Amino acid sequence: MVALVPGVRIRVAGRWNRTGDRSDYCRVELSSKQPGQVATRSPDSEGGLALRLRDVVCRHGRLAAVGGVDLDVAAGQRVALTGTNGSGKTTLLRAVLGLHRQVDGEILVGGRGSRSAAEWAWRRRACAWIPQRPAAGRFPLLAHELLRSSGDGGQALSAAERLGVGALVDRPLSSLSGGQLQRVHLARAVGCVAAGAGVVLADEPTAALDFAGQEEAAELLTGLPVTLLVVTHDRAMAARCDRVLEMAAGRLREVG
Ligand SMILES: Nc1ncnc2c1ncn2[C@@H]1O[C@H](COP(=O)(O)OP(=O)(O)OP(=O)(O)O)[C@@H](O)[C@H]1O
Ligand SMILES: [Mg+2]
DSSP: OOOOOTTSOEEOOSOBOTTSOBOGGGGOEEOSOOTTOOOOOOTTOTTOOOEEEEEEEEEETTEEEEEEEEEEEOTTOEEEEEEOTTSSHHHHHHHHHTOOOOEEEEEEETTBOOOSHHHHHHHHHHEEEEOSSOOOTTTTOBHHHHHHTTSOHHHHHHHHHHTTOGGGTTSBGGGSOHHHHHHHHHHHHHHHHHTTOOEEEEESTTTTOOHHHHHHHHHHHHTSSSEEEEEOOOHHHHHTSSEEEEEETTEEEEOO
């Protein structure tokens, strides 16, 4: 169901795209909650959720974009993921989110998989997602609607104000500049955390930001009380993380 009447529940879930992946749009869920009302909390996310990956292989058709990745991230740890273009970083993050379907091996978030519908629903609440290429959507989603879809519109809106995009929230996402849109997604992630997400998966969240914005975003993301896995080529962001991993040709190695 899709409707753009304020207060009406909108759920775009479980849609599959041509490659067989769950579409990123499935993460847009608007509800009749008022700002400040908190969505159902992930019960054990306080301070972050642990990640455990075992022999994870992700394919795009015949291409193995991620090959045999093992990774443990402790609850609350902040991990920067770097690596060359096309090395599999985005694919790996989307697999952790449960959006990429062609996956072998084991991916646990907070000790839970994502194979059943119930597990996947839990995974979506447990993980906040800042996409590398934010999609404006197939319908004219407004910025405040994206913020409300976090589950805690009040916190997301406050974060949007802190990030300098509070005045833009009545605009369609498609009308925002790249940096403005990235700030709105950062603010949405804050709302997701306020609503109970225990992991933030951020894919180059500062790539479109100016210098001041990069600093602000790095401080904001690394200050959240969650487990953070952030793809970044930004040294300031990496320096604020506890660990730095590098991906090359689908394989991970620890570099700092
Ligand atoms: N939908 C897709 N269909 C086919 N191949 C894909 C698809 N998405 C990604 N790939 C391929 O999978 C590999 C890994 O892509 P991915 O986007 O994960 O890389 P990345 O490390 O995030 O790169 P970048 O730093 O450029 O964002 C690349 O060779 C890419 O061309
Ligand atoms: Mg990428």
